[in-house]
Amino acid sequence: MVRARGGRSRLRARAGRAVARGEAKGRALGRGAPVRRLRALVPVVVPVLLAIADAMLVNGFELDLEVGVSMLAAAALLLRRRFPLLVFLFTLPGLYIGYIWFAPMIGLYTLAVRRPGRARLGICAVLLIAAHFFPYPITDFELTVYRENTLVLIDACVTSAAPIALGLLVRTRQELASRVEDLTRSLRREDRLLADRVKTTERARLAREMHDVVAHQVSLISLQAGAVQVSTEDPEARAGARTIRELSVRTLEELRHMVGVLRADGGEAAEAHRLAPQPDLTELPRLIEMSALDVTYEGGVAAGASGTKTVERAAFRTVQEALTNIRKHAPGARVRVRVDPVDAVDAVRGEGSGRVEGSGGTAGSGRAGGSGRAEESRAAHGLRVEIRNGPPDAAATVPALPGGGHGLVGLRERAQSLGGTLEARHTSDGGFVVRAEFPYGAG
Numbered sequence: 001m002v003r004a005r006g007g008r009s010r011l012r013a014r015a016g017r018a019v020a021r022g023e024a025k026g027r028a029l030g031r032g033a034p035v036r037r038l039r040a041l042v043p044v045v046v047p048v049l050l051a052i053a054d055a056m057l058v059n060g061f062e063l064d065l066e067v068g069v070s071m072l073a074a075a076a077l078l079l080r081r082r083f084p085l086l087v088f089l090f091t092l093p094g095l096y097i098g099y100i101w102f103a104p105m106i107g108l109y110t111l112a113v114r115r116p117g118r119a120r121l122g123i124c125a126v127l128l129i130a131a132h133f134f135p136y137p138i139t140d141f142e143l144t145v146y147r148e149n150t151l152v153l154i155d156a157c158v159t160s161a162a163p164i165a166l167g168l169l170v171r172t173r174q175e176l177a178s179r180v181e182d183l184t185r186s187l188r189r190e191d192r193l194l195a196d197r198v199k200t201t202e203r204a205r206l207a208r209e210m211h212d213v214v215a216h217q218v219s220l221i222s223l224q225a226g227a228v229q230v231s232t233e234d235p236e237a238r239a240g241a242r243t244i245r246e247l248s249v250r251t252l253e254e255l256r257h258m259v260g261v262l263r264a265d266g267g268e269a270a271e272a273h274r275l276a277p278q279p280d281l282t283e284l285p286r287l288i289e290m291s292a293l294d295v296t297y298e299g300g301v302a303a304g305a306s307g308t309k310t311v312e313r314a315a316f317r318t319v320q321e322a323l324t325n326i327r328k329h330a331p332g333a334r335v336r337v338r339v340d341p342v343d344a345v346d347a348v349r350g351e352g353s354g355r356v357e358g359s360g361g362t363a364g365s366g367r368a369g370g371s372g373r374a375e376e377s378r379a380a381h382g383l384r385v386e387i388r389n390g391p392p393d394a395a396a397t398v399p400a401l402p403g404g405g406h407g408l409v410g411l412r413e414r415a416q417s418l419g420g421t422l423e424a425r426h427t428s429d430g431g432f433v434v435r436a437e438f439p440y441g442a443g
Contacts, residue, residue, distance in 0.1 A: 048077045051103040058099050070098035077106055084111040088124055096131040104128055105163045112167025125160040132156035207262035215255055222248035243290055280312035281339065284319060291323045293335050300340035311438045314414050315339060315385045318422070321407045322387035322434045332393025333431065342384040342437060382420070383440035391430035411436065 055070030073094030080087040088107035095104045108128060112121055133149075133156045135141055143149070222245050229241035279287075281299070288295045319337055326335055408424050411434075415422040420438035427433055 044078060044081075047080070047102070047106045048074055051077055051100065051106065054100045054102040055094070055098060066098040070094045070100045070103070073098070073100060073103040077103060080107055080110040081114065084114045085120070085124075089127075092127060092131045095128065096134070097136045099136075101159060104131070105159060108160065109163035109167040112164045113171050116168060116171055121164055125164060128160040129153070129156040132159055203262040207259045210255065210262070211259050215252060215259075218248050218251050218255065222252070243292075247290060279316040279320075280309055281315060284316060284337070284339065287316070287320060288323070288337060291327070293323060293326060294333075295323070295335040295337055298336070298338040298340075300338070308440075311383055311418060311440050314418055314420075314438055315383060315436070317414065318385050318411050318434065318436050319387055321411055325407060326387075326389050326432075330389050330392035330432065332396030333389040333391060335387065335389045338384075338386045338388075340384050340386075341440065342382045381439065383438045384435065385438075386433065386435045388427070388433040389431045408434070 051074030052071065055067060055074055059066040059070055061067075073091040076087045076090040084107065088104065088111050091103040091107045094100045105128075108124060111124060133153055225241045225244035225248060229238050229245065232238050232241065284299065285297060288297050319339075323335070323337075326333060408422075412422045412424075415436050415438065418438050420436060422434070422436040424432070424434045
């Protein structure tokens, strides 16, 4: 009950922190929204304000034809990004009648950025030059004023060429930035492919090493065990030799499957997983029988009844590793292996662990008292695997077996990858307990 309350308090604290982070993020987004809107409005509003100021400086504040067409040309700039060609054409009367420059130049710049067709830009440049060169009204045009007309024509050409050049430069820069981004993505993809290739090569090398070294040694063990089984007359020695040979054959099968997975790449890996059957809960009794330990097995779930093969394989590996550790560190100890479904109520109340830790009754009495819960376990949400051993037998010889100290770490990582938990600790009587819980679906 203490652990359940502690777990709930941690969950509430975690939920509180998540809510606080969400509120802080929401406030930050709320503060950033006006800034983003302002940044979006500035490129739209500033050109309009510049065009209005240009119109006022050139034509004054009296409402006449010049001011009217100039103001309409400035207002048309609000739609320049959506209709660049129409907006530019709409600003030409402001240039021709109102003598404004900013509105048509901004319109031509936008057209060069968004619609950079050569013919289109050439025609629009000629129209801007004509609107700038010819006076309003056209009757004021004097063809014989060559020097003044030449200066006005040069001014008109520069006025039309500058926004086009600047617009094409900006568009080229945008295209280059997009191209650089595409190249960066391509380089990253090539780096990933190169890393995958190196990883595949390393996996193939590991597969060769495992096959050449381990398979050879295990095959020799199997052959020697077969020879002992045939030559000996002692029934116990023959049974032991048969067990060694069966274990060797199983090890070779699993090694062959592992080598196939290491050699496979991409979609072939999934095919390799189907090359050899993987162990599940149905093989636990056989594993326990061949462990040569004093084990009491209590299985409270049918293999494949409601869960997945991945979870059952994880449960099998948990029991296998725990029994291996018991053989190494607690020879002669009595072992209890229990595999039970666990629902949400049991996980909170700790009823399952209470039944296991009680040593006063037998396994049968424990089940008899919970017959009602046995029917209820059909709606289980998880699978609990517990391996508990007592203190080692002082008279037993401790085998000198190698150990890397990575077994429990690997089991914990496997449980976490499946969304479960694993606990391993010493008990008060000098033994050890390994308890794992996995999500197992509902029946």
